[in-house]
Amino acid sequence: MRKRLVNERKKRKLTQKQVAEALEISSVYVRKIEKGERNPGRETMLKFEKLYGIQDRVLFEDLFQVYNDTKCIKNSSA
Template sequence: MRKRLVNERKKRKLTQKQVAETLNISSIYVRKIEKGERNPGRETMLKFEKLYGIQDRILFEDLFQEHDDTKGIKSSSA
């Protein structure tokens, strides 16, 4: 769950339906984004950023985390 996203909505006393109408997306999509079941596209992230006045990197922190994908790679010796 994207707690920051949910908290910002609740802090403003908005329903998922109201957010959806404001952003011109479906309320089901808002619910799935908040639960972390779907990842928004760049345009949708910017809509949330504008609505809440908070950077997308903060609202969608999980999408901007750096991952070290090389941990599991073993170097091969020739």
């Protein structure tokens, strides 16, 4: 769950339906984004950023995390 996104909506006393109407997206999509079941596109992230006045990197922290994968795939030539 994207807690920051949910908290910002609740802090402003908005329903998912009201957010959906403000962003011109479906309330089902808002719910899935908040639950982390769907990832918004860039345009939708910017709409959330504008609505809440908080950077998209803060609202969608999970999408901007950097993973350092140190595993190496060995060449398995037979």
